[in-house]
Amino acid sequence: MALNQLHFEFAPATPRAFPVAAVHYGVVGSGDMEVIIEACALAGKTQVTVTTPVTGFDHVWQLVLGRFIDESQLADAHISINDNNATPVVVSLRLRQALLEIGE
Amino acid sequence: MERKLRITVGDKTREVTVQELGADGHPLPAAVAVAAIAAAPQRRPLDPKWSTIQRDTNERMSHMLPYLTRGSKVFQPADTVAVLNAVIRSGDRVNIEGNNQKQADFLSDCMCKLDPKQINHLHMVQSSVPLASHLKAFELGIAEKLDFAYAGPQGAAVAKAITLGKLKLGAIHTYLELFARYFIDLTPKVSLVCAYEADKDGNLYTGFNTEDTPLIVEATKFRGGIVIAQVNKIVDKVQRVDIPGEWVDAIVQSPKPFYLEPLFTRDPGLITDTHVLMAMMALKGIYAEYGINRLNHGIGFNTAAIELILPTYGEELGLKGKICQHFALNPHPTLIPAIESGWVQSIHSFGGELGMAEYCAARPDVFFVGPDGSMRSNRAFSQTAGHYAIDMFIGGTLQIDKYGNSSTATAGRVAGFGGAPNMGCDSHGRRHGTPAWLKCGEEFTDQQNLLGDVPRGKRLVVQMQETFQEKMASSFVERLDAWKLAEQAHLDLPPVMVYADDVTHILTEEGIAFLHRCKGLEQRMAAIRAVAGYTEIGLQAKPAETKSLRAAGLVKTPEDLGVDRRRANRSLLAAKNIRELVDWSGGLYDPPARFRNW
Numbered sequence: 001m002a003l004n005q006l007h008f009e010f011a012p013a014t015p016r017a018f019p020v021a022a023v024h025y026g027v028v029g030s031g032d033m034e035v036i037i038e039a040c041a042l043a044g045k046t047q048v049t050v051t052t053p054v055t056g057f058d059h060v061w062q063l064v065l066g067r068f069i070d071e072s073q074l075a076d077a078h079i080s081i082n083d084n085n086a087t088p089v090v091v092s093l094r095l096r097q098a099l100l101e102i103g104e
Numbered sequence: 105m106e107r108k109l110r111i112t113v114g115d116k117t118r119e120v121t122v123q124e125l126g127a128d129g130h131p132l133p134a135a136v137a138v139a140a141i142a143a144a145p146q147r148r149p150l151d152p153k154w155s156t157i158q159r160d161t162n163e164r165m166s167h168m169l170p171y172l173t174r175g176s177k178v179f180q181p182a183d184t185v186a187v188l189n190a191v192i193r194s195g196d197r198v199n200i201e202g203n204n205q206k207q208a209d210f211l212s213d214c215m216c217k218l219d220p221k222q223i224n225h226l227h228m229v230q231s232s233v234p235l236a237s238h239l240k241a242f243e244l245g246i247a248e249k250l251d252f253a254y255a256g257p258q259g260a261a262v263a264k265a266i267t268l269g270k271l272k273l274g275a276i277h278t279y280l281e282l283f284a285r286y287f288i289d290l291t292p293k294v295s296l297v298c299a300y301e302a303d304k305d306g307n308l309y310t311g312f313n314t315e316d317t318p319l320i321v322e323a324t325k326f327r328g329g330i331v332i333a334q335v336n337k338i339v340d341k342v343q344r345v346d347i348p349g350e351w352v353d354a355i356v357q358s359p360k361p362f363y364l365e366p367l368f369t370r371d372p373g374l375i376t377d378t379h380v381l382m383a384m385m386a387l388k389g390i391y392a393e394y395g396i397n398r399l400n401h402g403i404g405f406n407t408a409a410i411e412l413i414l415p416t417y418g419e420e421l422g423l424k425g426k427i428c429q430h431f432a433l434n435p436h437p438t439l440i441p442a443i444e445s446g447w448v449q450s451i452h453s454f455g456g457e458l459g460m461a462e463y464c465a466a467r468p469d470v471f472f473v474g475p476d477g478s479m480r481s482n483r484a485f486s487q488t489a490g491h492y493a494i495d496m497f498i499g500g501t502l503q504i505d506k507y508g509n510s511s512t513a514t515a516g517r518v519a520g521f522g523g524a525p526n527m528g529c530d531s532h533g534r535r536h537g538t539p540a541w542l543k544c545g546e547e548f549t550d551q552q553n554l555l556g557d558v559p560r561g562k563r564l565v566v567q568m569q570e571t572f573q574e575k576m577a578s579s580f581v582e583r584l585d586a587w588k589l590a591e592q593a594h595l596d597l598p599p600v601m602v603y604a605d606d607v608t609h610i611l612t613e614e615g616i617a618f619l620h621r622c623k624g625l626e627q628r629m630a631a632i633r634a635v636a637g638y639t640e641i642g643l644q645a646k647p648a649e650t651k652s653l654r655a656a657g658l659v660k661t662p663e664d665l666g667v668d669r670r671r672a673n674r675s676l677l678a679a680k681n682i683r684e685l686v687d688w689s690g691g692l693y694d695p696p697a698r699f700r701n702w
Contacts, residue, residue, distance in 0.1 A: 031376070057576065087572040089570050089571060093377060093378060097672075
């Protein structure tokens, strides 16, 4: 299974720094994904790296991640996503659950 | 010594019965005897002009007679093709019993062995065509026209046969609609049905899987047609007479038991966290909000998730005894934990589900169990119940268009709807009130605008659908594939499963759109966009508009509903796999081999 790496960067309007060192959530099962969020000095920005077997949905990733950052204003963080065919639904859910996990 | 006395009045002669003898053993006076004869049921010879159907049937049956074992209605499996050849004529309307559960598969196979040069142009009228042999009859040129309700796995083959000119499609019906036509303009001449047991007189035991049999037999036999049954076993005395032997003309013990599809079994192991999230939203936002007590569930994983969180999340919300007490529903294995926890008062079933017979028999307080101790399903009655007596239908689909019309038809697949539209619609003949129905009607702005000050209720029709399905197929589309299919298959109209004006709620992982509360089509479309996620429809949503819809209570997100996403987790499921369902049932549920993965 060939994997692609996608990179995104977001600059939230009212940055809220990621409060803990790191959080890990989810499992790379079929139709699912894992996410690792790590604190990282990025001058108020957030970077995302997605590793996925899926091609041709870069714009959907952009939208899903963009909305997540928009809602959370997550800043100074690096997000790694290891995806195994998760739908946008699952991606949104896992990202929000990861934040809820640390009480955000 | 017994003496036979005969009495003759006019041109009629018959034996005198014991009751007509006087105390001295002689016949009663003539006057009394004449009265007795007049009162006795007599069949006048029928005027040939008015009994063409019966004479035609008698003539056909005379060709079948040599194959029947003397003194019985039984014929041998090896003679099946000959029997069918004797009673079926070209151009006949023929029904092969089969729905989404049990199948008269042996008779269907045998019908394909008829000589298409002798017997052709058959018009098949049947609930469903899920078997390869159903389509083979068309490929071979034995059958020509089809009126049906559900194709399931043969959906692609049906579309292909239409394109190749091998199959003329009458219409795609709902179950009740097709059943209704059996009594109006699509009455079968010959019906091939199936049962568990028969005795030599043709009495049938259809039991747990009674399903469509009574209806097919009644429509056929009372219009002078011919009924042939394949049964798993010929016995001396059937366990229960589900179909009287007088209505069945011939029976055969099939070499193998009839095929049964476990269509309503959902493995809890495949339920995802997203399903759980949506189930939580459904319970809080709809079941609790309206107090839904009489309902039907579709067959998907979404509704299976709802069933499995009743004993956990539902209990926590204090909903036990307030919702989900009466179902028109097949025996869903995933409902076992809720039943065992005392949530459910009654369930009437369309059909039997493989592996659930013993469990249902052991819960006669809940299921419809006969005096013999086994459940009887009945599709026509359960569909009628589902049409008139439930307050909510909730189920999935494949595509929803921007107006809210939904369909399971996709290009190249004539899948059919089965019974869903009979429940996924408002029953306009309904006249009794319940709180849920009245509340929904009160909120239904557009309906109320046409009624003046007269109150009228509304069935809740909920489409519960993730915005994306497997392989990133979008659930929300600009235009339904059903249009393309209508063109390819020359249908009169695109096959829509649930029409937009019947839908009250669309529930996705993004939220619930309360469509019936909207004013007019434009606002409905905006509410649909607001819950359509990242699909082409959802991306057209305007954030400001969504915000005002939320403020007006026309759209509710999990946060608006107070649903905690952290808890959207499989750990809320009362059973996490099939094995745990078996445990909940106390070992009464006997899952089919393919679901036994432990």
